[in-house]
Each structure stands twice: as C-alpha cells, then as structure tokens.
Amino acid sequence: xxxxxxIDIGGTFTDFFATRGRSDVRVxxxxxxxxxxxxxxxxxMADLAKAYGVPAREFLERTQAVHYCTTVGTNALIERNGPKxxxxxxxxxxxxxxxxxxxxxxxxxxxQANKDLARIERPAxxxxxxxxxxxxxxxxxxxxxxxxxxxxxxxxxLQLLVDRGAMGFVVCLLWSFANPDHERRVKEIIEDEYxxxxxxxxxxxxxxxxxxxxxxxxRFTTAIVNAYIHxxxxxxxxxxxxxxxxxxxxxxxxxxxxxxxxxxxxxTRSVLTHNAGPVAGLHGALTLGQAYGYANSIFTDMGGTSxxxxxxxxxxxxxxxxxxxxxxxxxxxxAVEVKSIGAGGGSIAWLNELMGKAVEVGPQSAGSxxxxxCYDKGGREPTVTDAxxxxxxxxxxxxxxxRMLLDPDLSREVIERKIAEPLGxxxxxxAVRIRRLVDARMGQEVFNEVAMKGHDPREFVLFACGGxxxxxxxxxxxxxxxxxxxxxxxxxxFGAFGASTVPIRQVWEKSRAMKIFQWGSQAYSGDxxxxxxxxxxxxxxALRDLxxxxxxxxxxxxxxxxxxxxxxxxxxxxxxxxxxEVGSAADYQEICERFTAQYSAIYTPEATFPQGGxxxxxxxxxxxxxxxxxxxxxxxxxxxxxxxxxxxxxxxAYWAALRAACETPVYVFEAxxxxxxxxxxxxxxxxxxxxxxxxxxxxxxxxxxxxxxxQISVQ
Numbered sequence: 001x002x003x004x005x006x007i008d009i010g011g012t013f014t015d016f017f018a019t020r021g022r023s024d025v026r027v028x029x030x031x032x033x034x035x036x037x038x039x040x041x042x043x044x045m046a047d048l049a050k051a052y053g054v055p056a057r058e059f060l061e062r063t064q065a066v067h068y069c070t071t072v073g074t075n076a077l078i079e080r081n082g083p084k085x086x087x088x089x090x091x092x093x094x095x096x097x098x099x100x101x102x103x104x105x106x107x108x109x110x111x112q113a114n115k116d117l118a119r120i121e122r123p124a125x126x127x128x129x130x131x132x133x134x135x136x137x138x139x140x141x142x143x144x145x146x147x148x149x150x151x152x153x154x155x156x157x158l159q160l161l162v163d164r165g166a167m168g169f170v171v172c173l174l175w176s177f178a179n180p181d182h183e184r185r186v187k188e189i190i191e192d193e194y195x196x197x198x199x200x201x202x203x204x205x206x207x208x209x210x211x212x213x214x215x216x217x218x219r220f221t222t223a224i225v226n227a228y229i230h231x232x233x234x235x236x237x238x239x240x241x242x243x244x245x246x247x248x249x250x251x252x253x254x255x256x257x258x259x260x261x262x263x264x265x266x267x268t269r270s271v272l273t274h275n276a277g278p279v280a281g282l283h284g285a286l287t288l289g290q291a292y293g294y295a296n297s298i299f300t301d302m303g304g305t306s307x308x309x310x311x312x313x314x315x316x317x318x319x320x321x322x323x324x325x326x327x328x329x330x331x332x333x334x335a336v337e338v339k340s341i342g343a344g345g346g347s348i349a350w351l352n353e354l355m356g357k358a359v360e361v362g363p364q365s366a367g368s369x370x371x372x373x374c375y376d377k378g379g380r381e382p383t384v385t386d387a388x389x390x391x392x393x394x395x396x397x398x399x400x401x402x403r404m405l406l407d408p409d410l411s412r413e414v415i416e417r418k419i420a421e422p423l424g425x426x427x428x429x430x431a432v433r434i435r436r437l438v439d440a441r442m443g444q445e446v447f448n449e450v451a452m453k454g455h456d457p458r459e460f461v462l463f464a465c466g467g468x469x470x471x472x473x474x475x476x477x478x479x480x481x482x483x484x485x486x487x488x489x490x491x492x493x494f495g496a497f498g499a500s501t502v503p504i505r506q507v508w509e510k511s512r513a514m515k516i517f518q519w520g521s522q523a524y525s526g527d528x529x530x531x532x533x534x535x536x537x538x539x540x541x542a543l544r545d546l547x548x549x550x551x552x553x554x555x556x557x558x559x560x561x562x563x564x565x566x567x568x569x570x571x572x573x574x575x576x577x578x579x580x581e582v583g584s585a586a587d588y589q590e591i592c593e594r595f596t597a598q599y600s601a602i603y604t605p606e607a608t609f610p611q612g613g614x615x616x617x618x619x620x621x622x623x624x625x626x627x628x629x630x631x632x633x634x635x636x637x638x639x640x641x642x643x644x645x646x647x648x649x650x651x652x653a654y655w656a657a658l659r660a661a662c663e664t665p666v667y668v669f670e671a672x673x674x675x676x677x678x679x680x681x682x683x684x685x686x687x688x689x690x691x692x693x694x695x696x697x698x699x700x701x702x703x704x705x706x707x708x709x710x711q712i713s714v715q
Contacts, residue, residue, distance in 0.1 A: 004018065091135055138174065226270050282312070296461070382430075386414060458481040561577065646671035
C-alpha cells in the first residue's frame with residue numbers, strides 16, 4: 001500500500017501524520033528549523049520511514065501524496081525579507097495603501113499594544129512610496145471604460161520602477177473587480193516589453209485575479225501581500241520539491257489553504273496559505289465530531305507558540321473571518337475563521353512593572369531555538385513549559401517519548417530569578433500563578449469566541465489539541481463551562497492530522513451588488529440572468545482549475561455562499577444558498593428566508609428588518625472533491641481498571657486545588673485499554689504529550705482510543 005504524509009509546520013515543532021492505506025498511522029515531531037525549513041521537513045520524513053521499517057528512498061517512492069501546511073509566507077512578512085515590489089495603480093490613488101482605513105494602525109496588533117495609543121505605530125509598508133506609480137485610466141462602478149489604458153504611459157512608469165530596482169509588479173486599478181480588462185492590458189504590456197528571458201522570474205500580480213471583490217484598500221493589500229510572499233514561497237517550496245524528487249517522491253506537493261481545502265503548489269495563491277495549520281486542525285475537529293455525532297464543537301490547539309480556537313456549528317465549518325488580518329495587513333480572502341493568541345508552552349512569563357509587578361504570560365514566545373529554559377539550548381526566560389515542569393506534571397526523562405531530555409533545575413532557577421524572587425514567593429507558587437494565568441486567558445478567549453457568535457459554550461464539546469492541550473485542558477475548560485473534553489491520541493500533531501481530512505477544495509469569489517428584495521415595492525427582483533451569469537462564470541473557473549488537477553465534472557461538488565445584508569447596512573452576513581441557480585421569485589424568497597434565519601440566529605429575531613430590502617454583495621462558489629475518509633475502528637471495551645503494565649512509578653506533583661504537593665499516580669497512555677477510568681489527580685504520559693488530570697476530573701479511554709476528560713466534582 002502507498003503512504004500519505006501530512007505536515008504542519010509550527011513555531012516550535014514540525015508535526016507529521018502519515019497513513020498507509022488510510023488506516024495504518026505513524027506520527028512524529030521534529031524541531032522547526034527556521035533557518036531552513038526543509039531540514040526539519042526531511043528529518044521528519046526519514047523518521048517516518050524508520051517507523052514504517054522501510055528505507056527512506058522506498059518510503060518516498062511509495063508516498064502517494066504530501067499535504068503541507070506551510071508558514072513560509074507568514075514568516076516572510078514577519079521578517080520583512082520579501083522582494084522589492086512596484087505598484088501600478090490608477091492616477092490619484094497612489095497613496096491609498098499609506099492612508100489605509102480609520103484604524104489600520106491597529107490591524108494585527110495585540111490588545112495590549114493597541115491600548116498604548118501614545119506609542120503605537122503604523123506598520124512599515126511592504127511597498128515604499130517611491131515604488132508606487134499611477135496611470136491615467138478609469139473604469140466606472142458598472143465596469144464601463146471611461147478612459148482607456150495608454151501603452152506609452154504604462155511603459156514610461158514601468159521603466160521608472162525597473163530603474164528603481166523592482167523585482168516584481170502589483171497592478172491594482174479602480175473597479176477592477178467589475179471589469180479586469182485594464183489590469184490585464186497592463187500585464188500584457190509588461191510581458192510584451194519585458195519578456196521572461198529579459199526580466200527573469202519577476203511576477204506580475206493582478207488584484208482582479210487575487211481578490212475580485214469590492215473594497216479598494218483590502219483589495220490592494222491582499223494583492224500586495226500575495227505578491228510579497230510569492231517569491232519567498234516559490235524559492236523555499238521549489239527547493240523542498242526538488243529535495244523530495246531527488247529522494248524519490250514523484251507526485252505534486254499539495255498545499256493546505258485557509259479556505260478549508262488544498263491544491264497543488266502551481267495552482268495556489270500564496271495568500272491562501274496563511275494560517276493553514278490551524279484551519280486544518282479545525283477540519284480535523286469537524287471530522288472527529290462527525291464520528292461522535294456531535295454537531296457543535298470547539299477546537300482548541302495549544303502548541304509551543306500559540307493557542308488556536310475554532311468553532312464548528314451544525315456539523316459544518318460555517319464561520320469565515322470577517323476581516324482576515326495577515327501579520328499587520330487587513331485582507332479580504334475567504335478564510336475560515338480561526339483565532340490565535342500568544343499562549344503556548346513556549347510563551348514567556350514576565351513581570352509588568354507598570355501594573356505593580358503583575359505576572360503576565362505572552363505573547364512573546366521562546367520558540368524552538370532556544371526554546372524554554374529546560375530545553376538547555378540557551379533559553380533564559382521562564383515559560384509555561386518551565387512552570388509545568390516545576391509543578392511536576394512533565395517527566396523530564398520522557399519528554400517527546402524520551403527523544404528530548406529536560407532540565408528541571410534550569411526551569412526552577414529561571415522562575416525563581418525572574419518571577420519568584422522579585423515577588424517574594426516560592427518557585428512553586430510562581431509556577432502556579434503562571435499556569436493559572438495562562439489557563440484563565442485561554443478559557444476566557446474560548447468563551448468569548450463562542451458566545452460572541454451567539455452560541456452557548458456549554459452546549460459544545462471541547463476538543464483539546466496541540467502538544468500542551470491535554471496538559472492544560474482541565475485548567476481552561478471550566479472557564480468555558482465545558483463538562484467534557486476530548487483529546488485525541490493525535491492531539492500533539494493535530495494540525496497534521498487535520499490536513500489528512502481536508503478535501504481537494506478551492507473557493508472562487510466575485511463582488512456584485514444585487515437587490516433581490518426591493519424595499520420600495522416590497523417585491524422580489526425579476527433579474528435572474530445576472531445571478532446565474534455570475535455563478536456560471538465562477539463554475540467555469542472551478543472546472544478549469546480542477547480539470548488541470550485531473551478531476552472531471554462528475555467528481556466535483558459545488559456549494560454557493562452569499563454575503564448578504566439588509567438595505568443601508570454596513571456589516572455582511574454569509575449565508576449558504578439553497579440553490580446554485582435562480583429562475584423565479586420563489587427562488588429569491590427562499591434565499592431571503594435563509595438569510596433571515598441566519599441573521600436571527602446571530603443577532604436575535606428582533607433585529608431582522610426585511611422591509612428595508614435584502615441585498616447580495618458577494619458570491620462565493622466552493623468546488624470540492626472528496627477523498628476517502630480516514631477509518632476509525634472502535635475497539636472492545638475492557639473495563640474501568642487499567643492493566644498492570646500501564647502503571648509507572650508515581651512522582652511528586654503540586655496541585656493548586658489541594659494546595660499541596662503529593663505523590664501522584666502515573667500511567668502510560670499507549671498501554672491503557674478502552675474503558676479504563678482514572679480519577680484525578682493523576683498523570684497520563686503519552687508519546688508526545690501528558691494528560692494532566694486535576695482533582696475533581698476523571699479520565700476515560702474510549703473505544704476509539706481518545707482520552708475523554710469529565711469534571712465529576714467542583715473543587
């Protein structure tokens with residue numbers, strides 16, 4: 001049987017989830033090598049080959065698919081190491097990206113930074129002002145040509161950008177989403193005058209290709225971000241693909257998208273790779289929830305650097321980010337909403353002198369190199385992982401299954417020096433405060449994320465994922481109101497596991513304002529052709545792209561979503577359309593009723609106002625090809641008592657609920673059998689994580705091998 005490999009690169013570790021025949025699973029983790037991501041990548045591939053007992057080359061030759069959640073583009077933005085770009089726009093709008101929007105200085109900033117108005121600064125632009133030129137052309141809001149593009153002017157401005165060192169070009173003209181002809185004409189002129197053998201690989205990015213949606217500023221920034229990270233991604237992914245091919249891999253590399261799908265590298269817009277790992281994890285939670293029959297679930301992933309939160313409602317990924325921000329730039333990509341905060345195992349604890357030496361955790365992270373102090377790689381700041389080690393929850397000799405040894409003395413020393421001594425408390429008390437603070441912050445963020453969408457968090461099941469998720473879930477779950485938490489055996493590599501469940505999918509979008517219910521006449525529109533023409537245009541794009549990937553029309557499933565609003569409203573609500581085409585007033589009525597139901601669920605029925613008219617503002621067509629599902633085989637229930645070989649020597653751990661340290665039972669996760677129950681306080685050590693079962697909680701291994709934690713009493 002062939003292999004399938006799924007990879008998720010995180011800030012601290014690179015996670016691998018491999019299957020043989022979609023059932024025989026192997027997982028591994030390697031430290032993320034930020035200096036060259038391919039080093040950690042290929043190390044993980046070699047580890048997987050060893051786990052399956054086959055030579056590395058044979059493993060790659062038999063690998064049928066590699067699904068990759070990459071952070072290359074995001075890192076390029078953070079480090080500002082992208083190419084020097086030139087921007088060509090409509091004359092008079094050269095300062096658009098520098099003026100921004102009302103609070104563009106706050107986009108992507110932390111809550112703490114945004115409150116410090118005296119010192120907050122706008123982010124440095126990705127394109128400097130001297131690299132922006134305007135051309136005299138104009139298309140109106142209806143897509144009609146008012147003033148044509150003049151070739152001589154384009155060549156003059158183009159030469160100016162080339163002389164100033166442009167390594168790529170971004171073309172963003174007004175109303176290009178309504179009529180892209182002028183942008184395409186500019187690209188033709190550039191390619192005619194400077195063919196590839198003259199300029200080399202200097203891409204031309206059109207805003208109408210990357211973001212055919214209304215909104216000048218977000219359309220401009222989306223195209224610029226895409227162009228900025230394109231070159232870096234092309235270099236690094238090109239190197240990675242070459243190494244895979246040299247090693248024996250013969251198929252294309254598939255990139256996971258933040259839209260909840262994946263495509264080949266050659267068919268991927270760079271901007272869609274941002275935050276792909278958390279979105280893949282959310283899709284994994286959706287898959288597990290469906291296996292359990294849960295319609296509503298909360299996905300949480302506590303890794304080394306961040307804590308990710310996503311929500312599944314009605315058994316679907318329905319929530320899209322209203323204002324997707326990439327680094328410090330507001331965009332308008334159709335990304336599935338996953339919120340991330342700086343709270344992970346590597347988050348640094350520090351004293352806020354301005355708040356009377358209050359303990360703070362994050363958002364700064366120690367990353368993988370040097371990492372927490374206990375890694376003994378040069379880390380000199382106390383982290384959450386150091387606190388967990390001081391409290392006795394982690395086994396210093398069995399971290400990552402014994403592949404990494406931890407030094408508890410270094411953890412204690414750095415916590416004493418940086419936190420305990422300045423506060424006049426013990427190292428244990430300082431560690432308790434660090435852990436309690438990060439748990440409270442995560443729990444409150446989860447509660448807010450669910451409640452602000454109009455849901456009761458107590459009606460959701462909570463999935464605790466990430467390497468530190470099972471270690472902290474009993475701490476943050478009470479803030480959410482969750483009485484039951486599920487932690488998969490794949491939790492430490494859940495983003496990679498989620499990538500194995502993601503379908504071949506892409507989203508095509510187009511802005512078009514349509515009034516389908518008129519406020520004046522209180523009647524439904526009779527214009528069906530405009531609606532159907534847009535859907536037909538998007539379907540043609542979908543069929544063209546997926547045909548290039550080897551799929552026929554019968555393989556593809558379509559779903560239409562509409563961004564809608566009541567007349568004169570600003571905010572939009574995304575609704576799944578009950579039909580792909582319309583042909584009667586009854587069809588429009590059905591769409592309006594679906595919108596009203598969705599609006600009511602979010603804002604309450606009293607907030608609906610159909611009398612004000614109902615408008616469609618944007619069309620989103622999702623085309624997907626389903627893949628064979630992973631198989632989850634239920635095992636026979638063995639009973640509540642763990643087998644003798646699952647027990648390990650107990651160790652001393654401090655429990656805040658008991659206000660004391662005590663000898664705590666320790667069990668091996670892999671040796672437990674379905675039905676085994678353990679009441680806290682107890683520690684369950686898995687290969688890549690540790691389940692910290694606090695007093696008042698019960699751990700049960702279910703038939704699918706997942707750890708189920710339930711609160712049985714309130715301490």
